[in-house]
Amino acid sequence: MKSFHLEHRADGPVDIFRIEGELGTESAYTLEAALLEQMRNGRYCFVVNARKLEQITSTGLGMFMARIEEIRTHHGDIKFCHLRSRVYHVFDLLGYPSFFEILDKEDEAIQRFLNGGDDHA
Amino acid sequence: MEETIMPERLDSTGKEETRFQLRTLLETSRLLIESRDIPVILDNLLYITMDKMMVPRGAVLLYDEKRRDYRVTRIKGHASMQEEDRLTLPWKHSDHEPIVVDPMALDLPYPELFIGKNRGLYFNLRTSDHHLGYLYLGRKGNDGILNEQEIDFVESLSIISAVGISNSQLFGEMHKMNRKLDRRVFELNTLFELSKDFSFSTSRKVIAGTFKFALLGHLMVRKFVLLFLIDEEPTVMSSSGLTRMPNRQEREEIFDLPQELLRVQPHQHEASEFLYENKISTLVALRLQGEKVAVIGVSDKATGQPLSRTSLHFLQSLGNLAVLSIQKSVFLEERIETERLEKELLIAKEVQNGLFPSQLPEIPGIHVAARNVPSQHVGGDYFDVVPSPDGNHILAIADVSGKGFPAALLMANLQSMLHVLLPVPISLSEATGRINNLIFHNTPSDRFVTFFWAKYFYKERRLRYINAGHNPPLLLKNKANEVSELREGGMILGVVPTVTPYAETDVQLDDGDLLVCFTDGITEAFDENGEEYGKHRLIDMLIQVRERSPHDIMNAIIQDVNRFSNHVQADDFTLIVVKGTP
Secondary structure (H helix, E strand, C coil): CCCCEEEEEEECCEEEEEEEEEECHHHHHHHHHHHHHHHHCCCCEEEEEEEEEEEECHHHHHHHHHHHHHHHHCCCEEEEECCCHHHHHHHHHCCHHHCCEEECCHHHHHHHHHCCCCCCC | CHHHHHHHHCCCCHHHHHHHHHHHHHHHHHHHHHCCCHHHHHHHHHHHHHHHHCCCCEEEEEEECCCCEEEEEEEECCCCCCCCCEECCCCCHHHCCCCEECCCCCCCCCCCCCCCCCCCEEEEEECCCCEEEEEEECCCCCCCCCCHHHHHHHHHHHHHHHHHHHHHHHHHHHHHHHHHHHHHHHHHHHHHHHHHHHHHCCCHHHHHHHHHHHHHHHHCECCEEEEEEECCEEEEEEEECCCCCCCHHHHHHHHHCCCCEEECCHHHHHHCHHHHHCCEEEEEEEEECCEEEEEEEEECECCCCCCCHHHHHHHHHHHHHHHHHHHHHHHHHHHHHHHHHHHHHHHHHHHHHHHCCCCCCCECCEEEEEEEECCCCCCCEEEEEEECCCCCEEEEEEEECCCHHHHHHHHHHHHHHHHHHCCCCCCHHHHHHHHHHHHHHHCCCCCCEEEEEEEEECCCCEEEEEEEECCCCEEECCCCCCEEECCCEECCECCCCCCCCCCCEEEECCCCCEEEEECHHHHCCECCCCCECHHHHHHHHHHHCCCCCHHHHHHHHHHHHHHHCCCCCCCCEEEEEEEECC
């Protein structure tokens, strides 16, 4: 299994997670813990920068699904950016582009939050 | 393309016209071969032919094999119909194989699409074995009809376009198939990865959590519940996005639904508040060796679409995999617990064995035999025979509530207390009071001890005893045929703090007098019919073997009890047999 790395930074109200390697079962729990830590502090706007993400599994995607209800209830969202074609293929195969906003660049994703993008709540 | 066509169209000589038409055909062919986009092909077909033939009205009608009608896919110059309208033609396409259908010439009723005198021709769009639809071209702007050459041209373009459309459709189908295949491969990979994850995990919590993520992620659903049968009760093992947990009745109702796969119907939503509130739209029952062990409930996809048949199959496969792994972990947990208990039992047995005196002291005036017979489980029996500093001896027998390690620990405490208090110059009554208080204050409320102890004063041949709720020892005086029971004392140890002092009572132990102390393992031993050995059998036995040595009397009782219970021993039993010597 490819190792998983996670980097977090905050830009105003938005939390950005740069993820690397494979987002599978084990790493899903790691990323969930990182999201939950922010959610406990009342922060619900997340950008997932997947520039270095090589692979994603159903379990990895499921972690986002398990948390999105609560996040959108609090007027937040998860936006993805820099998806590699292999990762995008999985998103596309399972129908995620119509549920999650996928942007080209991190800045665009952050701006979507700052400009009050769409509100899923 | 129109820019290149326009100047050429001005040339009206036949040769130029033919050359132009050939070039148009060539260019269109190239475009159609390169394009896999049906709308582009249709646009080209309609606009090139209308433009070239100077026909103001035209349409492309594509045949829908399922509905057996035509979809107006492109239309120009008609206000009464628009794209996506449906149309039935008053003839069967199979009856008119020729490429051009002229309803007027064939004396056919004219389709409703184009009424009035501006009627035109239907060019069959077909491949060698497939009818795809029609290109309709109305009359020319000057109401003229298409000449033979023009008809040939449109026919050729229709054939090329039909091939293009067919190829594009085929390409679309292949693309769809590829995607399906990709998804299937991804599903199999997911199942394969999960089976690895599950086999590495022994915790049902972790398995259920991973299952949840995989299910939510793969099916793109937000709400889910997994009910698993634990101790005959459907229990929520994992869930996500629920507004609330189902109560016991709701869980049982969901679990008892007879279908293996249920698309929840409106009346079922009306009947179950839980299903309705949480928008649970599908229930899947999962079985192990024919027994229903779990039910999964899921909502529609997060995008609102119901789950496809393929998704449901995946859900069943995933569910079966998870249920098998969860069940395996439940068995493993049970086995670990059994092994833990067995280990605990072994330690408890060691503790208990260490508490019994390895050798009984010689006591002037009496002979003593004592033995504990352990059962498979460690019970709470305890006995002791110890010298006191004043040269006399203490006899003690007790039964601690419970079994296993907790009972052995309490027994060890009791032994320590007894030995600590032995050299302290206090009465038996006071010592009992202190032991009672210590146990009461230091053990949980459900722990108690039945306790009998006595001090034997050898000079006076007197036995001073206290019975704290223990089975009364039996005293059989020499020559007498009736036993007396040593009942006096007070409350069981550890139930209430000492308020009233424990009463001491003295009895005489002369030559030939017999005292038997025992635990309830003796009297409560039962036979195949469930009948207890009881006190009366013990007394009868005692009278029968009274002349023997204490050791032989003890063994005779043990043998009799074992014979009675057919050697099935449910509980420990302990005996102290004391006999006065000359």
